[in-house]
Amino acid sequence: MTEAPIIQIRGLEKKFKSKNGEFYALKGIDLSIERGDIFGIIGRSGAGKSTLVRCINMLERPTAGQVLFEGRDLCSLDGRDLRLARRSMGMIFQQFNLLMQRTALANICFPLELSGTPKAEAKKRAEELLDLVGLSERAGAYPSPLSGGQKQRVAIARALASRPKVLLCDEATSALDPETTVSILALIRDINKKLGITAVIITHEMSVVEKICNRVAIIAGGSIAESGLVEDVFYHPETEAAKSLVMPEALRQESLPAGRVVRIVFAGSSSLEPLVGSMILDCGKAPSILYSDIRNMDGATYGQMVMQLPDDEQACARIRAFAAAHGLSLEEISHV
Amino acid sequence: MFDAQLVEMLAEGVWDTLYMTVVSTGLSYLLGIPVGVLLVICRKGGISPRPLLYAVLDVVVNLTRSFPFLILMIAVIPFTRFLVGTTIGNNATVVPLVIAAVPFVGRLIESSLLEVDGGVVEAAQSMGASAWQIITKVLLPEALPSLLNGSAVAAITILGYSAMSGAVGGGGLGKLAIMYGYNRYQTDIMFITIILLIVIVQLFQMLGNWATKRSDKRVS
Numbered sequence: 001m002t003e004a005p006i007i008q009i010r011g012l013e014k015k016f017k018s019k020n021g022e023f024y025a026l027k028g029i030d031l032s033i034e035r036g037d038i039f040g041i042i043g044r045s046g047a048g049k050s051t052l053v054r055c056i057n058m059l060e061r062p063t064a065g066q067v068l069f070e071g072r073d074l075c076s077l078d079g080r081d082l083r084l085a086r087r088s089m090g091m092i093f094q095q096f097n098l099l100m101q102r103t104a105l106a107n108i109c110f111p112l113e114l115s116g117t118p119k120a121e122a123k124k125r126a127e128e129l130l131d132l133v134g135l136s137e138r139a140g141a142y143p144s145p146l147s148g149g150q151k152q153r154v155a156i157a158r159a160l161a162s163r164p165k166v167l168l169c170d171e172a173t174s175a176l177d178p179e180t181t182v183s184i185l186a187l188i189r190d191i192n193k194k195l196g197i198t199a200v201i202i203t204h205e206m207s208v209v210e211k212i213c214n215r216v217a218i219i220a221g222g223s224i225a226e227s228g229l230v231e232d233v234f235y236h237p238e239t240e241a242a243k244s245l246v247m248p249e250a251l252r253q254e255s256l257p258a259g260r261v262v263r264i265v266f267a268g269s270s271s272l273e274p275l276v277g278s279m280i281l282d283c284g285k286a287p288s289i290l291y292s293d294i295r296n297m298d299g300a301t302y303g304q305m306v307m308q309l310p311d312d313e314q315a316c317a318r319i320r321a322f323a324a325a326h327g328l329s330l331e332e333i334s335h336v
Numbered sequence: 337m338f339d340a341q342l343v344e345m346l347a348e349g350v351w352d353t354l355y356m357t358v359v360s361t362g363l364s365y366l367l368g369i370p371v372g373v374l375l376v377i378c379r380k381g382g383i384s385p386r387p388l389l390y391a392v393l394d395v396v397v398n399l400t401r402s403f404p405f406l407i408l409m410i411a412v413i414p415f416t417r418f419l420v421g422t423t424i425g426n427n428a429t430v431v432p433l434v435i436a437a438v439p440f441v442g443r444l445i446e447s448s449l450l451e452v453d454g455g456v457v458e459a460a461q462s463m464g465a466s467a468w469q470i471i472t473k474v475l476l477p478e479a480l481p482s483l484l485n486g487s488a489v490a491a492i493t494i495l496g497y498s499a500m501s502g503a504v505g506g507g508g509l510g511k512l513a514i515m516y517g518y519n520r521y522q523t524d525i526m527f528i529t530i531i532l533l534i535v536i537v538q539l540f541q542m543l544g545n546w547a548t549k550r551s552d553k554r555v556s
Contacts, residue, residue, distance in 0.1 A: 057462055083464035090463075097459035100554050101477050111463040113473065142553040155459075162463065 004071060005032040006166060006198050007056060012065035014051055014222075025051045026222045029065065033215075035165075038192050038199045040213035040230070042245060045204060048222040053170050053202045057089050058082055070165075087115060090159030090197075094171035096151040098143040104154045105130065105139040111161045122161075129157035133187060149180035156187060160195070167191065167199045173208060185212045206245065210234070210295055218242045231302055235265040236329065260309040260316060261290065265329045266302070275326055276305065283318035285310035306333070342525070345512065350532055352426050353508035356498040357536075360430050361491045364437035368490075371397065371438060372445025373471055383457060384467045397439040405436050405497045409504055424505035433497055441490050448482035449475050481552035488544020492537050499533060509533055 012029035015022050026048045033039045043049040054060040056067055058074055067074045069085060077085055098107050105126050112122035130136050133153040143151055152172060159167055169188065173181040189212045192199050201213055209216050209230060216234075217227035220241035226233055237243045266275070280286050287307040294303035309316045323330040371393065377383050378390040403411070409432040413423050416431040452475055460474045476483070502510030509529045517526025 059458060059461060080466075083466060086462060086464040091459065093455055093459060095453075095455050097453065097455040099456060099474065099478060101480060101551075102553075110460075110473070114460075114463055114465050114469055144554045158463075168462075 003035055005068075006035045006037075006070060007031075007033040007200070008066075008068040009056070010066040010068070012052070012055060012062050012067065014048075014055060014060060015063040024222050026055065026062070029224055031217055031224060031227065033166075033198060033200060035198055036192070036196060037215050038189065038201060038213045040201045040203060040209035040216040041219055042203055042206065042209050042216060043219035044245070047219045049202045049204075049219050050170055052219065053091075053168050053200060056166075056168060056200065057086050057091060087111070087162045088164050089166045089168060090156075090162065090164040091168040091170065092152065092155045092159050092172045094174045096143070096148075096155045096175075098151055098154055098158070100143055103140050103142055104135060104146070107143070107154055108158045108161050111158060115162060125161060126157070129160055130154075132160070132191075133157045147180075148176050149184060152176065152180075152184050153187065156184075156191070160191065160197070165198060167197050169199060169201045169203075171202055171204070174203070174205070181208070182211070188212060206234075218245055220245075235302060235304060257290070257308055259311060261306060261333050262309060262319075263304060263306045263331045263333050264323060265304045265331070266327075275328065279319060279322045282322050283310075283315045285312055285315040287319065346509075346528065346532065349507075349509040349512045349529065350536070353495065353498055353510070353533070353536065356426050356429050356433060356501075356506070356508055357491055357495045359426075360433035360437060360494050360498070361487070363430065363434045364441045364490065364494065365487065367434065367438045368441030369445055369476075371442030372449060373475070375442060375446040376449040376475065377467060377471065383461070383470055397442055400435070400439040401443070403436070405432070405500055406503065408432055408436050409501060409506075424507075426507050429498060429501045429506035429508075433494055433501070436497055437490065437494050440493065441486075444486035444490055445483065448479045448486050451482055452478045481548045481554075484551055485544060485548040488541050488548075491540045491544070495533070495536060495540070 009029050009031040012026055013024065014026040015024050017023075029052065041049050041052060051060055055062045056069075056074075058067075058077070062075055065075070069089070072085070074082065074085055099110060102110065105123070108126035108129050109119075109122045112125060117125070127136070127139065130139055133156055135150060135153050135157070138146065138150065138154075143154065146154065155172075156167075167188070172188075173184050176184060185208060188199055188201070191197055192212075199212075201208060203209060213230050215228065216230045218225045218233065218237075218239070218241055225239045225241035226237065233242060234246050237246045276289075287309050289305060289307045291306040292303070294301060309319060320330060374393055375390065375397070378386040378393070380387060380390075382390075400408075409429075412432050412435055416423050416428050419431055420428045422428050456478060457470060457474055460470050465473070498506060498508055499510030499513070500506075502508060502512070502514045509532055513526045513529040516522040517529070
């Protein structure tokens with residue numbers, strides 16, 4: 001990347017004071033978000049991910065560090081300057097946070113009213129946005145009777161009204177059913193592609209990151225455990241925090257069966273099934289498959305399979321050799 | 337018993353009561369809205385925290401609210417005379433009514449505004465709304481149904497106070513009830529005034545309910 005990152009977070013810290021002393025919600029956060037990224041920030045509840053996204057637009061004031069937006073440190077801004085800067089960052093929320101006493105159209109006009117856009121122009125822009133999110137026919141509806149997905153569409157249109165460069169999504173799909181989640185994520189991806197808006201996606205769901213993000217940061221205990229390209233972090237997690245998020249529940253150490261368990265990851269063009277088939281033929285003994293999943297990310301196939309190896313050193317060695325010969329990464333995750 | 341004189345007297349009582357109530361409620365809201373808004377935005381965690389101002393306002397509101405109305409009315413007589421030039425009649429009664437009602441209305445408004453979802457305020461902040469814009473475009477409009485509901489409560493409370501003022505120089509139905517029912521043992525006239533008061537209270541409440549329902553866009 002030759003261009004400077006649109007958002008650069010340096011040494012960010014957020015400390016809360018409570019009766020029992022100080023508590024670090026965030027500590028030593030460094031992140032670079034490039035223009036055009038769909039950047040996922042994933043973590044368990046309480047990891048600090050919501051605080052982190054709120055620090056990006058100063059809804060929470062960091063206690064130390066910098067948040068550079070297009071090279072300007074937002075922490076140094078106040079009052080009017082900060083309000084103006086916030087208009088270049090749209091935000092959507094888990095609970096949508098629509099104005100319940102305004103129609104869908106009037107909700108989208110709201111940020112334009114704030115910036116003093118003439119009424120007629122605001123209305124025209126709001127109508128375009130409603131069309132973009134596919135809700136033109138509900139312009140006059142109040143939020144209350146709308147479905148969750150429709151509310152989030154209105155919220156997205158509202159967040160886009162001021163023509164922001166960044167869209168911050170705080171658990172934007174967590175209150176939605178799986179189908180609606182898919183359609184909202186598709187909409188966010190569309191917006192990213194069509195309008196070139198950088199998206200920051202806060203979530204606790206792996207599937208959200210897999211579906212649309214190109215980069216991901218894993219946050220645990222208020223710090224970034226790992227960050228990078230989604231396929232790297234997902235299939236070759238290096239830290240415990242990352243592993244525990246990436247690996248399905250059934251594969252945690254404590255729930256693994258006795259014996260030698262390995263995780264095989266394949267990426268790109270190779271297709272898993274014939275490979276596993278020939279591997280079994282090759283080693284002569286069948287491993288038992290504990291878990292397997294195959295995903296399509298940005299057009300390429302990625303998959304992982306966890307299997308318990310046969311209790312036979314020779315067969316194990318063959319499997320290893322086979323994996324190495326076919327460019328599969330094989331990692332032993334337990335051999336109790 | 338229902339001679340023209342009595343009817344005229346009752347009609348005048350109704351008018352006086354309505355006049356005092358409506359004018360006092362209006363003025364109380366004029367002064368009470370800023371009080372309620374300040375109580376909400378200045379509190380810890382509000383959109384513009386000012387702990388000292390909040391603490392002072394909070395104490396003043398509580399102090400004023402703990403005065404029994406009748407005593408407050410007598411206590412502010414000099415102030416009433418200064419403002420209106422007299423201490424009897426409708427306009428003179430409006431002064432203590434407003435003084436008693438402002439803190440009450442302030443609390444009502446405070447509790448209505450606190451019902452507004454913090455997430456919506458946060459969303460407005462994320463869009464670059466100023467404190468003033470949040471008050472005028474988010475807090476007050478979003479709380480409108482609750483505010484209207486509260487205004488019926490306020491008007492009815494003020495109506496009750498105005499009736500009490502009949503004991504010390506105020507006019508209206510309260511005065512009639514005290515004058516005829518208490519001083520002259522004409523319980524029938526007192527009874528009629530009570531019926532009239534009940535009807536007025538009912539009307540205020542119905543109007544409040546209707547306006548609340550009409551303004552609430554959360555139910556389809």
